[in-house]
Amino acid sequence: MLYKNRLLTPGPTPLPERVRLVMAGDMIHHRKPAFKALLGRVREGLAEIFGTAQPVLPLAASGTGAMTAAVTNLFAPGEKVLVVEGGMFGKRWTEIATGFGLRVTVLPVEWGFAVAPETVAAALDADPEIRGVLMQLSETSTTAQHPIEAVAAITRKLDLLLLVDGISGVGITPCPMDAWGIDCLLTGSQKGLMLPPGLALIALSERAWKKAEGLSCASFYFNLCKERENSGKNQTAFTPAISLIVGLAESLEMFREFGLENIYRKQWALTQMVRTGISALGLTLLAPKDPAWGVTGLRLPEGVAAPTLLARAADDYGVIMAAGQGEIKDKAIRIGHMGWVDFADMLAGLAALAGAFRACGGYLGCRNYLEQAEVAYHEALTRGYKRIPS
Amino acid sequence: MLYKNRLLTPGPTPLPERVRLVMAGDMIHHRKPAFKALLGRVREGLAEIFGTAQPVLPLAASGTGAMTAAVTNLFAPGEKVLVVEGGMFGKRWTEIATGFGLRVTVLPVEWGFAVAPETVAAALDADPEIRGVLMQLSETSTTAQHPIEAVAAITRKLDLLLLVDGISGVGITPCPMDAWGIDCLLTGSQKGLMLPPGLALIALSERAWKKAEGLSCASFYFNLCKERENSGKNQTAFTPAISLIVGLAESLEMFREFGLENIYRKQWALTQMVRTGISALGLTLLAPKDPAWGVTGLRLPEGVAAPTLLARAADDYGVIMAAGQGEIKDKAIRIGHMGWVDFADMLAGLAALAGAFRACGGYLGCRNYLEQAEVAYHEALTRGYKRIPS
Numbered sequence: 102m103l104y105k106n107r108l109l110t111p112g113p114t115p116l117p118e119r120v121r122l123v124m125a126g127d128m129i130h131h132r133k134p135a136f137k138a139l140l141g142r143v144r145e146g147l148a149e150i151f152g153t154a155q156p157v158l159p160l161a162a163s164g165t166g167a168m169t170a171a172v173t174n175l176f177a178p179g180e181k182v183l184v185v186e187g188g189m190f191g192k193r194w195t196e197i198a199t200g201f202g203l204r205v206t207v208l209p210v211e212w213g214f215a216v217a218p219e220t221v222a223a224a225l226d227a228d229p230e231i232r233g234v235l236m237q238l239s240e241t242s243t244t245a246q247h248p249i250e251a252v253a254a255i256t257r258k259l260d261l262l263l264l265v266d267g268i269s270g271v272g273i274t275p276c277p278m279d280a281w282g283i284d285c286l287l288t289g290s291q292k293g294l295m296l297p298p299g300l301a302l303i304a305l306s307e308r309a310w311k312k313a314e315g316l317s318c319a320s321f322y323f324n325l326c327k328e329r330e331n332s333g334k335n336q337t338a339f340t341p342a343i344s345l346i347v348g349l350a351e352s353l354e355m356f357r358e359f360g361l362e363n364i365y366r367k368q369w370a371l372t373q374m375v376r377t378g379i380s381a382l383g384l385t386l387l388a389p390k391d392p393a394w395g396v397t398g399l400r401l402p403e404g405v406a407a408p409t410l411l412a413r414a415a416d417d418y419g420v421i422m423a424a425g426q427g428e429i430k431d432k433a434i435r436i437g438h439m440g441w442v443d444f445a446d447m448l449a450g451l452a453a454l455a456g457a458f459r460a461c462g463g464y465l466g467c468r469n470y471l472e473q474a475e476v477a478y479h480e481a482l483t484r485g486y487k488r489i490p491s
Numbered sequence: 492m493l494y495k496n497r498l499l500t501p502g503p504t505p506l507p508e509r510v511r512l513v514m515a516g517d518m519i520h521h522r523k524p525a526f527k528a529l530l531g532r533v534r535e536g537l538a539e540i541f542g543t544a545q546p547v548l549p550l551a552a553s554g555t556g557a558m559t560a561a562v563t564n565l566f567a568p569g570e571k572v573l574v575v576e577g578g579m580f581g582k583r584w585t586e587i588a589t590g591f592g593l594r595v596t597v598l599p600v601e602w603g604f605a606v607a608p609e610t611v612a613a614a615l616d617a618d619p620e621i622r623g624v625l626m627q628l629s630e631t632s633t634t635a636q637h638p639i640e641a642v643a644a645i646t647r648k649l650d651l652l653l654l655v656d657g658i659s660g661v662g663i664t665p666c667p668m669d670a671w672g673i674d675c676l677l678t679g680s681q682k683g684l685m686l687p688p689g690l691a692l693i694a695l696s697e698r699a700w701k702k703a704e705g706l707s708c709a710s711f712y713f714n715l716c717k718e719r720e721n722s723g724k725n726q727t728a729f730t731p732a733i734s735l736i737v738g739l740a741e742s743l744e745m746f747r748e749f750g751l752e753n754i755y756r757k758q759w760a761l762t763q764m765v766r767t768g769i770s771a772l773g774l775t776l777l778a779p780k781d782p783a784w785g786v787t788g789l790r791l792p793e794g795v796a797a798p799t800l801l802a803r804a805a806d807d808y809g810v811i812m813a814a815g816q817g818e819i820k821d822k823a824i825r826i827g828h829m830g831w832v833d834f835a836d837m838l839a840g841l842a843a844l845a846g847a848f849r850a851c852g853g854y855l856g857c858r859n860y861l862e863q864a865e866v867a868y869h870e871a872l873t874r875g876y877k878r879i880p881s
């Protein structure tokens with residue numbers, strides 16, 4: 102009872118009480134009218150967040166399941182794709198595509214940075230055999246955000262597909278699928294949607310559907326054409342993750358009440374807040390200029406290891422943050438600010454970070470990092486994200 | 492407020508309040524010590540129910556996902572398998588295996604009946620190319636139960652694998668994997684385990700693991716070798732369905748408190764109860780002699796259609812039952828008696844069945860079907876299932 106636990110990881114995130122309470126209701130049957138009506142409402146809410154007129158399909162799987170579904174439904178073994186690889190989740194696209202028998206051209210991006218759209222254009226120009234681009238909206242492992250709109254402008258002109266892993270971005274940062282011309286957008290439930298993990302959501306563009314229809318789906322479980330057919334009847338091909346869909350209806354109602362634009366505004370403000378706090382502490386941001394809107398990373402100076410620091414933040418402050426991933430596993434800390442969190446959670450997070458840093462022998466000179474962070478939050482919230490070029 | 496809703500379908504099933512309440516807790520992180528400890532406890536509980544010394548692996552998927560995982564991890568395209576096909580879920584094995592490029596020999600079984608083990612033996616003798624047998628423990632669509640122990644005795648002698656879809660059977664009817672010599676046993680969360688759907692569980696025998704290790708896994712998401720490696724560290728390869736695993740720890744604690752043998756005894760008694768009630772009503776059992784222990788079906792006489800009858804049972808009594816599936820969709824009713832249900836729910840189910848039947852113009856002569864059912868329950872519970880040959 103010294104503190105409340107605060108889950109500040111880039112998924113899973115804390116859950117709103119009202120979402121948890123509806124999920125605690127007794128089970129309902131997925132082939133009955135009440136659930137069908139619920140799925141209908143869920144579809145409407147998801148359509149707004151995904152920004153698409155196409156159906157957003159729920160899969161009982163984690164986000165990686167939806168990535169697998171995207172690759173296996175949209176390509177045939179032997180086809181060539183370009184993967185924008187700027188972190189662990191970029192690598193995951195490569196692994197999935199390679200494992201499925203696609204020929205993969207990797208476009209390496211320095212960790213912590215966004216891809217430059219002109220390098221994508223150059224790679225595509227250089228190899229007309231490439232049939233699709235696979236990338237992240239937010240590369241959770243490096244806390245950098247890729248310029249999807251600009252890449253989509255490139256892929257839209259060519260006859261190839263843009264697949265976007267929006268797992269740490271959908272409902273967090275704007276990514277209107279139809280307006281930008283994305284061909285496949287997917288996410289998981291445990292991020293911006295404020296739910297437990299176990300539900301993945303995926304939508305395809307008209308162009309992508311045409312391609313999927315022409316392929317014989319390689320996966321029995323992840324068969325998007327079959328899911329779309331069921332979706333038209335407010336059903337799913339297999340038993341869905343009922344409790345998560347019940348929770349999703351409630352979290353979408355919260356989105357509706359608060360407004361999607363206000364969510365983005367809040368996420369932008371939290372991002373500015375955490376970045377300002379970290380910089381004020383004299384620490385180095387992992388993504389210096391292309392910030393993800395739901396997670397912020399910092400590089401640890403020599404002599405301070407992530408596991409020790411995380412343990413102190415958890416044990417002394419009840420704040421659960423994440424280490425780096427892959428190459429920077431022990432050399433970075435990532436603070437999640439997505440889902441059911443607010444400015445006060447970030448004050449707690451920054452205070453826990455500073456406290457744990459001191460306890461680990463790190464030197465921090467700044468005395469007013471919390472005030473600076475709070476001011477940054479307030480200013481970003483007031484101005485709104487649209488006036489601030491990212 | 493005329494009645495309480497009662498979900499008597501063969502999955503999803505009603506959920507215990509204590510399970511729902513733990514799942515309503517706020518989110519925890521899957522890479523942190525508390526969750527690892529939880530997974531460790533879950534593994535122990537599952538080991539007892541599956542009856543295996545091998546790890547039981549959780550997958551964020553519905554049961555069909557685990558069936559896909561089984562096929563794609565244990566066979567290579569081109570291999571030949573035998574599918575025992577006595578209903579819709581037998582057909583699903585065929586679809587998954589065929590879709591994956593296996594050569595499938597179908598052993599057709601009359602719907603509503605168990606396979607005769609000697610026909611399996613004959614089919615295997617006739618074709619030494621067959622590398623595995625795929626079947627159900629409980630064929631949910633016909634409410635018949637297959638003799639897994641006898642089939643396992645046959646497959647164990649040959650160098651081939653026995654894959655058992657235990658989705659409607661695990662935790663409901665005895666199916667000790669190691670003792671019987673099953674090579675792959677899988678289930679879903681929304682049946683005997685008293686949880687929402689969205690979590691699948693799968694275990695392989697030592698022999699099956701040897702085979703899986705020698706194959707390059709065709710699925711990135713359903714990679715059992717990778718899951719086993721993570722399981723050794725009380726982890727999962729991808730973000731797990733955390734809330735369902737939290738609920739599973741609680742439902743397994745209920746299994747532990749009550750005792751697995753007592754669960755089986757209860758399931759057997761409920762089965763006898765429902766069958767007696769249906770027979771007393773003068774209706775025909777769908778599975779006359781090989782009853783599944785978690786669901787009982789009846790054939791509707793001419794002139795009474797399943798949708799109408801189900802609607803009356805739901806609207807007038809609050810009892811949700813299931814129609815038939817496949818060929819017998821509108822001609823059968825299935826009453827689930829698995830998960831968090833007891834004898835009183837079955838009294839309600841039988842009363843709703845009789846009432847809806849009368850309302851649909853069906854003639855029912857019997858006046859004391861409820862008393863007969865209750866007596867059958869009491870007798871079966873007292874005697875125990877071991878003394879009653881099935």
